Amino acid sequence: MQNNSLIEFSDLSLSYGDALVLKNVSFKVDVGDYVFFLGKNGSGKSTLVKSIFSKTNHKRGAVKKCPSLMDNSYISYVPQLTRINNELPITVEEFVDLGRLNSKSTYTVQDVLEMVSMSDYKDSSIWALSGGQRQRVLLARSFIRDAKLYIFDEPTNGVDIESKQDFYNLINEFSKEKMISKIVVTHDVSMAVKYGQKVAYFNNKSVQVSDVDVKIKSRFSEMIHLQDQFFKGLNND
């Protein structure tokens, strides 16, 4: 494993039950990388992410992690909002504080709530917040771990375009001047091109990784701009 690699998927085949989901996947995530996992539902994006934490689905090959990621204390995971049990009572402050479990972070709850501009809501129930505000709280919970690798599993599903951009801008703001790596699992091509450095495309049980260079970004930027204008127009109407 190279010195600047955080994670290396080496000839990895993964299954879900008896069904083979991914075959002979080989690529690496380097320190500071911002990788977007794109692909259809059931193409193996989340299964690959889960293989970082557990070996249960491994059929063949290996996931090599750098030594600092071995005990998971430097990994931060953000699930979909809908996977969180919304029946249990919890305040914003308590929710963010749970992110400190098994971590060596020195951030306080107040620090990270200020980063996402949610410190005024710290005593509110998380279930009384809007979708966009909950996303910010989820981000605060992941930031408090002060991790080396951040994994966002379809984090902006069901959120409006402004909240989506707000979400990715907050990630950029937080990771500025930090050598942290980010993996985002999403269906959103426009966000992947706008914010990502690399795209891993999941198709037919294989993964193709390519850089998102300036050329691609500029080709997509007009489309993204038009999309923004369209949604803003809808909001004004």
Add this chain to the structure above:
Amino acid sequence: MIETFGEIINTWQMFQHSYYAGLLSAASLALISLIIVGKRRDFLGASLSQVSLMSIALILSLESYLVHLSIELTESLFLQYFLSIFVSIGFAYFILEFFQPKKLHSHLSVVVYLLGACSSVLLVVNSPHGTEEIHQLNSSSLIGANYYDVIVLSIVLICSLIYFERNYKKLYLFLLDSEMASTIGISSKKTHLEFSILIGTIIGVSLKVVGFLFCFAFSVLPALCVIQLRTSMKSFHWFAMALASLCVLISFYFSMYWDMPLTQLAVLFALLQYFFISILQMQKT
């Protein structure tokens, strides 16, 4: 009404073990109601109570069979407790760990419930003593509780509270967001095993003392009330225990005042408490 207080004090010596057992069972069951409701397995308490009942019936039928052979089964009570806890833990783990999708685990809970309910009666059909015991446990009665029941329930409650206090944040994160919990190293298998030991032991012990109805009601209703009352996770389990104990204390008084069975009244007050809180919350929102 004041006379009723006097009556409770006068009869305290005679019924004290039943009163203590009722309070301790309600508090212990309220503790696990957080896990049962948090895991969205509301029917788990009912299913486990029925399989515990089935295991008690099994020992009673064995006892009756051995009597026919002129062999006396010593330590029958201990065996009833042991098997009841053991079977309850086993089924709890089976349901929690292997039947994750909602539909599957609710199907399994129904199957386990029905299996326990019919076999517990069928197993003791040739034993008049066993039949009486199973009917009593099915309909819930606190009056037979003794000194040893109180000791066992106290030990179980203290151990469970220590577990909750030491692991509260991890436990709550697991219930709230199991994916995040597993990524930071909280093992799903280990946590389910801990939950199963806790739930299985409390239901296994409580069933023998307070019966099915009480076990089922207090393994669900306290958490359902606290969820509506609180916006914070802080002291969730203490609130649940306080609400459950309050219902039991009120039922002590009214069971004496109206001369009605204590356990059924306690369940009725727990239901009224739940309805009252729900209506209050509906008005608020």
